[in-house]
Amino acid sequence: MRFEGKVALVTGGAGGIGSATASRLAAEGARVAVCDLDAEAAGALAADLGGLGLELDVRSDESIAAAVAAYLASGEAAYVTGETVGVSGGLGMM
């Protein structure tokens, strides 16, 4: 339980590497904020993991700010972040 008592925010968290990362972090004791373009899938996985599902588009500063604000408003504080969606073509990684 390496992440007991900690919270983790995982972008692209509803699918592929992101969902595997979110699930592993939850299994290791973290409370996970599953952040994804697909809000429905993020919510479904978060419900399974006992975490928080948030809509987030890593291409949009406004979307990131809104998701982080919603996350902080939930009373959580970030200790671990996992970014599993990259953006190429000059926009950079979150």
Ligand SMILES: NC(=O)c1ccc[n+]([C@@H]2O[C@H](COP(=O)([O-])OP(=O)(O)OC[C@H]3O[C@@H](n4cnc5c(N)ncnc54)[C@H](O)[C@@H]3O)[C@@H](O)[C@H]2O)c1
């Ligand atoms: N799978 C691999 O072997 C592999 C290898 C090297 C790099 N990558 C990179 O790792 C990342 C994840 O790969 P994957 O195979 O898990 O992909 P995936 O398509 O299985 O999952 C990606 C998740 O990210 C979400 N997503 C897509 N665009 C988004 C956006 N703009 N904002 C927020 N969420 C978004 C999707 O809804 C999905 O839930 C990709 O950037 C991919 O290019 C993957």
